[in-house]
Amino acid sequence: LAKTTQPISMDSYEGQEVNITCSHNNIATNDYITWYQQFPSQGPRFIIQGYKTKVTNEVASLFIPADRKSSTLSLPRVSLSDTAVYYCLVGRGDSNYQLIWGAGTKLIIKP
């Protein structure tokens, strides 16, 4: 059974780079990896998506090794406003669509 595993919580300080890793050992060929951010009292919001290697946008980078069994969300120079819960999602692309969410990582940024 496919599963995504991520740390329950992490702490860091303003200005630091934060890396959150998600494990998805049973990832399949057509699966995509997507990360979402959620603030209290809001729905999750898309951050970044990747299939392999490295993807970068204006807010984050996503590193995916060749075997694709894990992925790492990298947030450069975090601020207090990055305090949120971060979810890893593996979207299965075979004939039976599956969306396999991690349980979320609560990131707390300290001043």
Added chain:
Amino acid sequence: DVKVTQSSRYLVKRTGEKVFLECVQDMDHENMFWYRQDPGLGLRLIYFSYDVKMKEKGDIPEGYSVSREKKERFSLILESASTNQTSMYLCASSLSRGRIQGDTQYFGPGTRLTVL
């Protein structure tokens, strides 16, 4: 910007009541989803729909049904609410059927349902 709205932010119902949660999206998206979110469990998919009148079971469909009569509207129905259905319910939509696995999902603000 995509907007997904949910009919209520907070709802309190009694055991055995029939409960309707409504979701509307304004971007002509094909796919719509209903999730429940519980502490420590993340998001769990209840049902999704890829077209009008079409539905697919997610991971936890028991005790729920859905209705999609119009493209922009997706309803979640609790036929007989129970206390273990107390949760945060999130609706989402995404653009195209062809690649659900890679589509960006846009979420509503959620409905916090309490069943007494």
